[in-house]
Amino acid sequence: xxxxxxxxxxxxxxxxxxxxxxxxxxxxxxxxxxxxxxxxxxxxxxxxxxxxxxxxxxxxxxxxxxxxxxxxxxxxxxxxxxxxxxxxxxxxxxxxxxxxxxxxxxxxxxxxxxxxxxxxxxxxxxxxxxxxxxxxxxxxxxxxxxxxxxxxxxxxxxxxxxxxxxxxxxxxxxxxxxxxxxxxxxxxxxxxxxxxxxxxxxxxxxxxxxxxxxxxxxxxxxxxxxxxxxxxxxxxxxxxxxxxxxxxxxxxxxxxxxxxxxxxxxxxxxxxxxxxxxxxxxxxxxxxxxxxxxxxxxxxxxxxxxxxxxxxxxxxxxxxxxxxxxxxxxxxxxxxxxxxxxxxxxxxxxxxxxxxxxxxxxxxxxxxxxxxxxxxxxxxxxxxxxxxxxxxxxxxxxxxxxxxxxxxxxxxxxxxxxxxxxxxxxxxxxxxxxxxxxxx
Amino acid sequence: xxxxxxxxxxxxxxxxxxxxxxxxxxxxxxxxxxxxxxxxxxxxxxxxxxxxxxxxxxxxxxxxxxxxxxxxxxxxxxxxxxxxxxxxxxxxxxxxxxxxxxxxxxxxxxxxxxxxxxxxxxxxxxxxxxxxxxxxxxxxxxxxxxxxxxxxxxxxxxxxxxxxxxxxxxxxxxxxxxxxxxxxxxxxxxxxxxxxxxxxxxxxxxxxxxxxxxxxxxxxxxxxxxxxxxxxxxxxxxxxxxxxxxxxxxxxxxxxxxxxxxxxxxxxxxxxxxxxxxxxxxxxxxxxxxxxxxxxxxxxxxxxxxxxxxxxxxxxxxxxxxxxxxxxxxxxxxxxxxxxxxxxxxxxxxxxxxxxxxxxxxxxxx
Numbered sequence: 001x002x003x004x005x006x007x008x009x010x011x012x013x014x015x016x017x018x019x020x021x022x023x024x025x026x027x028x029x030x031x032x033x034x035x036x037x038x039x040x041x042x043x044x045x046x047x048x049x050x051x052x053x054x055x056x057x058x059x060x061x062x063x064x065x066x067x068x069x070x071x072x073x074x075x076x077x078x079x080x081x082x083x084x085x086x087x088x089x090x091x092x093x094x095x096x097x098x099x100x101x102x103x104x105x106x107x108x109x110x111x112x113x114x115x116x117x118x119x120x121x122x123x124x125x126x127x128x129x130x131x132x133x134x135x136x137x138x139x140x141x142x143x144x145x146x147x148x149x150x151x152x153x154x155x156x157x158x159x160x161x162x163x164x165x166x167x168x169x170x171x172x173x174x175x176x177x178x179x180x181x182x183x184x185x186x187x188x189x190x191x192x193x194x195x196x197x198x199x200x201x202x203x204x205x206x207x208x209x210x211x212x213x214x215x216x217x218x219x220x221x222x223x224x225x226x227x228x229x230x231x232x233x234x235x236x237x238x239x240x241x242x243x244x245x246x247x248x249x250x251x252x253x254x255x256x257x258x259x260x261x262x263x264x265x266x267x268x269x270x271x272x273x274x275x276x277x278x279x280x281x282x283x284x285x286x287x288x289x290x291x292x293x294x295x296x297x298x299x300x301x302x303x304x305x306x307x308x309x310x311x312x313x314x315x316x317x318x319x320x321x322x323x324x325x326x327x328x329x330x331x332x333x334x335x336x337x338x339x340x341x342x343x344x345x346x347x348x349x350x351x352x353x354x355x356x357x358x359x360x361x362x363x364x365x366x367x368x369x370x371x372x373x374x375x376x377x378x379x380x381x382x383x384x385x386x387x388x389x390x391x392x393x394x395x396x397x398x399x400x401x402x403x404x405x406x407x408x409x410x411x412x413x414x415x416x417x418x419x420x421x422x423x424x425x426x427x428x429x430x431x432x433x434x435x436x437x438x439x440x
Numbered sequence: 441x442x443x444x445x446x447x448x449x450x451x452x453x454x455x456x457x458x459x460x461x462x463x464x465x466x467x468x469x470x471x472x473x474x475x476x477x478x479x480x481x482x483x484x485x486x487x488x489x490x491x492x493x494x495x496x497x498x499x500x501x502x503x504x505x506x507x508x509x510x511x512x513x514x515x516x517x518x519x520x521x522x523x524x525x526x527x528x529x530x531x532x533x534x535x536x537x538x539x540x541x542x543x544x545x546x547x548x549x550x551x552x553x554x555x556x557x558x559x560x561x562x563x564x565x566x567x568x569x570x571x572x573x574x575x576x577x578x579x580x581x582x583x584x585x586x587x588x589x590x591x592x593x594x595x596x597x598x599x600x601x602x603x604x605x606x607x608x609x610x611x612x613x614x615x616x617x618x619x620x621x622x623x624x625x626x627x628x629x630x631x632x633x634x635x636x637x638x639x640x641x642x643x644x645x646x647x648x649x650x651x652x653x654x655x656x657x658x659x660x661x662x663x664x665x666x667x668x669x670x671x672x673x674x675x676x677x678x679x680x681x682x683x684x685x686x687x688x689x690x691x692x693x694x695x696x697x698x699x700x701x702x703x704x705x706x707x708x709x710x711x712x713x714x715x716x717x718x719x720x721x722x723x724x725x726x727x728x729x730x731x732x733x734x735x736x737x738x739x740x741x742x743x744x745x746x747x748x749x750x751x752x753x754x755x756x757x758x759x760x761x762x763x764x765x766x767x768x769x770x771x772x773x774x775x776x777x778x779x780x781x782x783x784x785x786x787x788x789x790x791x792x793x794x795x796x797x798x799x800x801x802x803x804x805x806x
């Protein structure tokens with residue numbers, strides 16, 4: 001009898017242990033939840049060295065070599081042991097500007113055009129509704145465009161920025177600053193995760209709670225169109241008007257791009273403009289709007305209910321690279337930007353995606369004596385309700401070409417992060433416009 | 441001449457590897473006749489035997505040295521899957537089972553012992569164990585131990601391959617089954633932990649190695665391991681200077697696979713996985729708390745009181761070669777302790793979801 005009880009108790013224990021075992025094996029950690037660690041679509045180096053085909057998708061060995069030896073030889077790409085036991089060095093520190101090749105950045109072996117050649121498209125495509133295949137097809141390709149998030153600049157900044165330098169020293173690869181390779185998730189398809197990890201913590205950022213644009217903006221984020229009149233960004237989400245599924249890119253980007261950091265840009269040959277998205281900063285951020293907004297949809301309609309709309313950085317900028325300057329997107333608010341922006345003076349081509357230029361206002365049938373010119377801003381500056389320079393009287397005071405043929409100013413004279421229209425004072429000897437405005 | 445002296449020394453000390461109980465006594469116990477035969481004759485028939493690489497017994501009309509009934513492989517091989525053979529008071533740990541032992545270890549009679557098992561060399565090939573003479577021929581791919589350069593001359597018999605009559609088991613072990621040390625820590629007076637004394641010293645003429653691996657042995661050779669029932673291995677940070685001066689089990693491996701220890705970088709970021717380096721007491725490692733016999737760590741200066749320690753000491757306990765590898769062999773390539781290649785998919789040996797041994801230390805990477 002006692003023996004039978006023992007036997008029964010034993011089975012109970014076995015059952016319990018079995019259940020626990022199942023529970024443990026079923027629980028995925030952050031790596032298996034990541035894009036690299038996924039057993040189906042995770043990392044796979046077998047296209048580089050066929051011997052890796054013997055390793056499960058997502059296995060550590062696709063990036064790491066414990067001894068830089070497999071069957072007595074260094075797996076491809078050969079080159080000996082590398083820091084972090086990676087199969088090649090994380091970053092070529094002598095590479096100060098593009099064009100990058102695979103060996104410059106460890107990640108590019110897969111996120112480039114060779115190897116497993118993972119297809120990563122631009123933000124404009126992935127979330128913004130642009131046609132698949134119309135932009136760069138890999139991260140490396142994006143970094144080799146006109147403007148790009150210079151990796152050496154990132155490396156220099158993070159190595160010297162006291163807040164993050166100790167943390168960054170443990171990474172050794174500028175990509176990892178925003179994309180912890182063991183945590184970043186696939187951000188498209190079924191149940192999309194977040195492909196960004198916050199600098200300083202390395203934790204996945206933007207999946208909900210306080211880490212969304214909805215939270216950052218206090219409900220004042222209005223998701224731009226992915227398709228005009230249709231779905232909003234991010235395009236795969238059925239209905240997200242207020243940023244509940246959009247990561248808080250502002251907090252994310254301003255981890256580095258804030259008012260206390262000095263970040264040198266090799267491309268610009270100067271320090272970047274500091275970004276102030278708080279109420280004391282830009283109007284596209286939390287600073288109160290003023291004057292003529294000349295919004296297009298969906299912002300025009302949202303204007304009534306949202307007291308002070310706040311933009312996410314990615315509404316205008318690509319994170320990796322763009323054919324436009326300043327990483328400006330090629331598709332904004334559901335439509336392609338009609339011209340490539342090769343200089344900041346052409347920035348209006350981006351602005352007109354959300355604000356009405358003279359062409360758009362005439363399209364609406366507004367009766368106004370301005371030419372229906374694309375990227376023309378006469379209406380917004382002089383005739384719209386609340387226009388900053390209404391009733392100017394004399395064109396020639398400010399514009400070359402005089403009243404007969406007034407030439408517009410370069411957008412960059414007034415518009416850019418942190419700028420105001422202080423320039424007006426040099427022309428406004430009649431003091432017609434005494435109040436200075438924020439212009440961004 | 442030197443080699444024959446060396447062989448004599450090995451033979452004199454006996455061949456019963458791995459028979460060191462926890463308490464202080466000779467490594468081997470039981471009737472003398474369990475291991476020895478006075479005349480290689482019982483009822484007019486020869487007693488001595490060796491085994492073929494397939495495990496078959498070859499009766500030998502020629503007596504073996506030191507009146508032994510058989511050699512290392514002969515004694516530590518078993519025709520069944522049982523991993524401890526008991527015979528009239530003598531318990532013999534089995535490292536080569538002809539029938540497949542149980543893996544991972546589960547405490548059964550067929551549970552694989554700590555050092556692994558050569559069985560999978562037989563069934564799966566070269567990548568599943570060390571190619572040791574009597575069990576396997578020389579590796580079909582490697583012409584020298586990975587992690588070091590090719591050697592010539594007499595060095596080849598160990599550094600080139602252990603599938604050589606001049607090395608074999610004795611390429612790593614210096615058997616001293618009659619050593620009778622005191623205390624729980626297996627050091628020189630025990631004939632060193634697992635008889636892992638300095639082979640090089642013996643080759644250079646020493647009768648007894650003065651250097652060797654130090655550790656504490658589970659009385660059942662981890663047939664039934666648990667976090668509080670396991671071997672204890674010594675480790676030693678820094679570069680090694682001599683053959684086995686540190687007592688580190690990693691130094692034994694580095695004798696042939698040296699670059700995997702010495703050429704790893706000088707600190708984080710490592711260029712190869714570090715060996716005999718303390719597990720950091722920070723970051724993801726702070727969640728590594730309990731000793732896991734599937735991923736053992738080495739301990740600095742193993743002493744009495746360290747037996748069966750159940751929690752690791754971050755900052756001093758070390759990762760070592762056998763944290764990941766089983767030197768005799770395993771079901772997995774590179775003698776790994778778990779299905780490293782298979783994770784995060786299905787374990788090709790167990791057909792269960794693969795287990796991630798890396799995450800025992802790298803706790804965030806699961």
